[in-house]
Amino acid sequence: MGEMKAGGPSTRVVEGSEHGFATTRVDALLNWAKKYSLFQYPFVTACCGMEYMAMASPRFDMARFGAEVPRFSPRQADLLWVVGTISQRQAPALRRIYEQMADPKWVLAFGTCASCGGFYDNYTTVAGIDKVIPCDVYVPGCPPRPEAVLDGLMLLQDKIARGDRTPAIVKPREDPAQTTEQLIALQRKERSLP
């Protein structure tokens, strides 16, 4: 039991041994439940698959975010990860997979090929999966850092909690060091220059 002061009204935290109740809105509760129970369908087509495996493996551990269970059937999944290049030949299959998923469903474009075609400006590649299916989160990068993908996942969970379906992009984080002096300062574990 403790008091949390946040400059506003105090909030009393109920310990597990105490009784209590909370009020919320049904849609908020449902969104909260959806957000932490994402079943993924990995549609892995190319080199980004290795990055996806790295993200699911212990170092980056996607399982921390309530989005662990991979389901290899679209009927049981609600988050479609499009991981890798989608060729024109695969586009019908991708759309069929998407259409077979039950609502509510979300799509995350993993890597720059899935987001916009990447450097493939040619007759083979679909220039972004949003040409074929609606997409919720774009994670650019070739390959995207696992941190960026986790950002994308959290961004998607955020959108689910808000009930927002506009497309979103994982933006690059700012470089902590803009100048050589700052880099040296960082290396010396000092505070970066103002």
Add this chain to the structure above:
Amino acid sequence: MSKKVLELLTAQFPGAVLETHSQFGDDTAVLDPAVWRDAALFLRNDPRTLMNMFVDLTAVDYLWRGDVPRFEVVCHLRSLERNHRVRIKARVGDEEGNGAEIDSIVPVWKGANWFERECYDLLGIVFKGHPDLRRILMYPEFEGHPLRKDYPANRIQPLIPFRDVPNTGKLPPFGPDEGMSFGRQSHDFARSGPGASIDGDEAVSNGKRAGALEERS
């Protein structure tokens, strides 16, 4: 060194070996397409050459050179016993790319099957006598042959109609202060007044991180 193979070929098919060269140790014979399969059989069966390993088959489009036999079918062969290799070529096709036909060498080396299918798929060279000549990389609905130099490289032929919604050609903005914020924020409903954000840091709860972003934008 397999210049001897070239000499044997020239002796076996007089007049059908158009030119030979041995640049960079790659012994090459340019053959008349009429003797293509016979030459392949000879190279495989003759005890002096014994080309028992089919390495590669492809074609080159010499559109930019303006040659009248526009394509050059290239085949690499190797002998595992004699330890030598040779490259044979044949020139086919007119300026429009029509009439690019050559005998298939699948009866000689079974492994040539998919190579010839790929060559037909991407360059449109018809291999006469091929057991199963259909596209191998592109889909059957694809029109044209994409590796020909007169095919525009970015001309797509979608199998399914694209979605008819605005802005599929454009992604949301990438600016540091545009687009949606990151998910690292408190999921409070928007309130006003004091204590609007739980962690008390407006910049963080908006998904923006204080500091360099605002300075740069």
